[in-house]
Amino acid sequence: MEEILSKLYYMTAFSSFTYQVAIMWFIAFLLLYLGIKKEYEPLLLVPIAFGVLLANFPGGEMGVVAAENIALEGGRYKNLFEIAHDHGIMNFLYYGLIKTGFLPPVIFMGVGALTDFGPMLRNLKLAMFGAAAQIGIFAVLLAAVLLGFTLKEAASLGIIGGADGPTAIYTTIKLAPHLLGPIAIAAYSYMALVPVIIPLVANLLMTKKEFEINMRQMDKEFPAKHTIKNIKAVKIIFPIVLGSVTAIFVPSSVPLLGMLLFGNLVKEIGVNTLRLSSAASGGIMNAATIFLGLTVGATMTSEVFLSPKTLGIIVGGFIAFAISIAGGIVAVKIYNLFAKKKINPLVGATGLSAVPMASRVANEMALKYDSTNHILQYCMASNISGVIGSAVAAGVLISFLS
Amino acid sequence: MELFNEAVSIMIVGMLTVFFILFLIVGIGNLIIKLSNKYLPEEVVPVKATISSEPSNNTYAAIKAAIDIATKGKAQVTNITKL
Structure with missing residues (x-):
């Protein structure tokens, strides 16, 4: 009888239930609460949180194992069938879809099919502020190196400041895959907190007078030199030319930017490629999001997540985000010192990615000070260029450090 | 210190890139806009000829058939006016 009870005890998960597992369950429940109840990026936070839960069900064998476990002699790796056989289905998905760097570009293709370059093309000058807002990535890279992170880890931490989930995941896969879980969580959590972080930084750095700069009024006083006569043709030519030119200068950004521009091209062509753009922004992107979320969550086993580095990532990610926003605002302030046509610094604050939430938040802030000051389309210009900027920054980091 | 120096050089190269x-995007965008304005001006959609206020025979027949079915032949069409 005692033997049967003992066998039953070991058949269940009670024997492997440790306090570390309990902490991971608590974190998973908290993330699920934030995703479901608070609606913080639910499309990604819910799969990630459930992935955390799956990975931390003792005996479930759904946690992603470290790369050493699938390494063979001679610098080779187990094939996918062997991985599935030895380590379970979640490792099959992780090493097949994530570690190969497959899913982030697929998601970027969907993002491209949902992106409209129109606001950026109509306000091309504002695209420069998407560059200034990448300063947080590199500032945190420096700080993280001083705190004892390796260069690759510091770069993966800094890329959170780009405010772009797929870019952060792609860079981390290439440079520091052991930090993938915490970095993805930090990136998506802070993206969800954009409505809090942008006002916080903007209120610290901007004056009332700057909040009141009316962009439309400025456009009337200083009209653009030329208007676009055939926006459809421009929107079709733009991704083709941009992709070709960027590929020459930063080839390592091609997997992300190339797919983004392809997605955008099939969208802009219109009816003839409607089925492709619908697939890219619909079914394919949704399926990719599910697998990305679950597998990234499954990397967060208690052994990996409960370490001092995770705390560093959470704090460092926030600083990277805040510096990026500040960088954009300061860049506009400097520009305004020399230009007659003033720009509302909130346009700089949206230079980080997080499209379109950052623009919506900035627009609402501007409207609080002046109910006629609709700056959404101007913010979208720097916001979209921020997506390109962070992908280019990721390309630079990968080509330097991988 | 060596790591820090390397991080500084990555920062400089990264931000410059x-x-x-x-900057290139701004240039390319402006160039595409200028060229398309010159060589691919907006397609002019021909304005349709004035629509006649009188419905065509086919439209009249369709409306009449629909009313016949809806009223089981009890009503007849006397006048059709576009709202």
Whole structure:
């Protein structure tokens, strides 16, 4: 009888239930609460949180194992069938879809099919502020190196400041895959907190007078030199030319930017490629999001997540985000010192990615000070260029450090 | 210290590259706009000829058939006016 009870005890998960597992369950429940109840990026936070839960069900064998476990002699790796056989289905998905760097570009293709370059093309000058807002990535890279992170880890931490989930995941896969879980969580959590972080930084750095700069009024006083006569043709030519030119200068950004521009091209062509753009922004992107979320969550086993580095990532990610926003605002302030046509610094604050939430938040802030000051389309210009900027920054980091 | 120096050089190269690429985007965008304005001006959609206020025979027949079915032949069409 005692033997049967003992066998039953070991058949269940009670024997492997440790306090570390309990902490991971608590974190998973908290993330699920934030995703479901608070609606913080639910499309990604819910799969990630459930992935955390799956990975931390003792005996479930759904946690992603470290790369050493699938390494063979001679610098080779187990094939996918062997991985599935030895380590379970979640490792099959992780090493097949994530570690190969497959899913982030697929998601970027969907993002491209949902992106409209129109606001950026109509306000091309504002695209420069998407560059200034990448300063947080590199500032945190420096700080993280001083705190004892390796260069690759510091770069993966800094890329959170780009405010772009797929870019952060792609860079981390290439440079520091052991930090993938915490970095993805930090990136998506802070993206969800954009409505809090942008006002916080903007209120610290901007004056009332700057909040009141009316962009439309400025456009009337200083009209653009030329208007676009055939926006459809421009929107079709733009991704083709941009992709070709960027590929020459930063080839390592091609997997992300190339797919983004392809997605955008099939969208802009219109009816003839409607089925492709619908697939890219619909079914394919949704399926990719599910697998990305679950597998990234499954990397967060208690052994990996409960370490001092995770705390560093959470704090460092926030600083990277805040510096990026500040960088954009300061860049506009400097520009305004020399230009007659003033720009509302909130346009700089949206230079980080997080499209379109950052623009919506900035627009609402501007409207609080002046109910006629609709700056959404101007913010979208720097916001979209921020997506390109962070992908280019990721390309630079990968080509330097991988 | 060596790591820090390397991080500083990555920062300088990274920011310069990002600025350069976005500067290039501004340039490329302006060039595409100028060229398309010159060689691909907006397609002019021909304005349709004035629509006759009188419905065509086919429209009249369709409306009449629909009313016949809806009223089981009890009503007849006397006048059709576009709202």
